[in-house]
């Protein structure tokens with residue numbers, strides 16, 4: 001049972017930039033967007049939240065779902081089985097966001113299976129978790145598309161309605177007693193929308209409390225709602241049984257003059273649109289006086305057109321009537337509450353019981369690693385990617401074909417190849433890693449909001465899952481180049497070269513993860529990354545030796561230069577070209593430190609990321 005009373009919520013309107021458009025608002029002005037909303041929804045009920053765009057539906061849903069970004073700006077009382085919100089509730093509440101945040105390359109079955117493995121607690125065996133995923137698949141009628149990929153705007157996958165059902169399935173896997181849905185029917189045709197609503201109706205009648213924001217339901221969908229909250233500009237205009245809404249508005253003087261879908265009628269009222277609607281006497285009077293004023297004065301001389309003036313009055317009237325309705329409801333509610341007290345005692349105990357992570361760290365790591373691997377298997381198996389590496393290696397091998405070191409010029413040429421290898425492998429892995437966290441941010445936010453797994457398990461799984469393929473490609477590249485360019489003979493030199501390039505790859509990935517996680521914006525991150533890669537490459541000591549002291553420190557951060565130093569040492573030991581050898585141990589140590597340090601910074605950046613919406 002969810003009960004909420006006099007919920008008010010403010011946001012701080014962000015400081016307007018010079019070219020920003022928050023006209024009329026001072027920097028940091030707070031704005032109340034929910035003005036005293038009261039209501040309740042119990043097990044077995046479906047509560048629909050309706051109102052025009054911008055009326056506060058999503059905000060209210062987020063607030064009730066514990067996803068408020070500024071808890072200090074929230075007032076009023078919200079009780080879940082008579083207990084205020086605690087973090088332990090996160091894993092008991094299902095929340096389906098408006099956007100379908102799913103991995104596009106996973107199939108429907110894989111998506112539900114991974115969610116079941118991560119979300120269902122350890123007291124279930126693996127087989128039971130898999131069975132649960134299959135049961136949900138069947139319950140939502142998704143067997144037919146079970147092995148179809150989810151897809152996205154660029155990749156053909158399941159339909160919009162099926163995608164939405166997958167999102168709902170992910171939430172009902174844990175059998176939540178409370179299920180929130182933000183616009184589950186938006187973007188769907190009326191038949192699919194009706195299917196989703198009847199699914200929610202069924203889920204509610206199986207003993208859950210379901211609360212959904214709905215934009216424009218058909219009249220058949222409307223009749224499936226048990227309760228209804230109507231909002232207008234953040235003010236409540238109705239709360240009660242959905243079936244009673246038309247009668248209520250009739251009693252306060254609003255009746256449709258032509259046959260209308262009740263949802264259209266209610267939305268029109270909340271928007272202040274009273275065409276084809278009878279008005280209560282005082283508003284009728286007001287309408288007449290505005291109409292007569294319209295004859296005498298121009299609209300420009302009064303603040304607002306006649307229609308908006310009447311609309312404002314209608315909204316105010318509705319809000320006043322609703323306040324009265326809710327205070328009457330409050331008195332009857334206290335009688336019902338006495339009856340509920342008995343049942344609530346044991347429910348409270350369940351809700352406030354301390355909950356651990358659903359699965360162990362190691363299980364989370366393995367499942368996330370497997371999921372990451374499956375999601376990106378198309379990239380790993382991509383012929384283009386392998387071709388890119390092989391062709392680059394063949395090109396480099398041809399340019400440095402059977403390179404020699406007999407003369408100073410030949411030696412210089414071969415050094416060029418070593419520098420190229422350091423730079424090349426400092427570039428590609430960085431840019432692949434750069435996009436990892438920004439692109440997965442919505443999924444991470446969604447899953448972390450329900451405490452599905454530890455951030456450290458995700459981080460380790462995500463940062464390690466790309467490594468095998470990068471290392472595999474590195475080995476292919478080095479083997480081709482090494483043989484074609486006829487680099488130093490000897491098994492150990494060959495193995496050390498591979499290890500050095502792999503260290504370069506791992507360090508460069510770390511830089512990519514670090515920039516991506518710190519910035520979380522693909523465009524900004526790639527701009528910064530290009531500057532950094534270029535800076536490190538230039539300061540690496542190949543192009544310039546005498547770097548001014550004030551910028552000399554950059555060379556110590558240049559992973560490409562450290563790799564180059566190690567490679568030259570492997571090729572020539574300390575016989576030639578002493579100026580570039582530097583201290584081998586220092587370079588290896590510097591790269592090893594970078595591998596760890598950049599990842600640590602990336603992890604800290606992710607930790608600091610705001611999870612709430």
Ligand SMILES: Nc1ncnc2c1ncn2[C@@H]1O[C@H](COP(=O)(O)OP(=O)(O)OP(=O)(O)O)[C@@H](O)[C@H]1O
Pocket residue numbers: 011012013014033051052053054055056057058059060
């Ligand atoms: N963080 C914020 N800063 C400033 N204004 C906000 C913020 N969040 C919400 N608002 C404002 O609060 C009002 C309600 O927003 P909300 O998204 O809850 O409306 P909605 O009814 O869900 O709209 P829609 O149906 O279009 O999704 C809007 O006017 C919106 O601009």
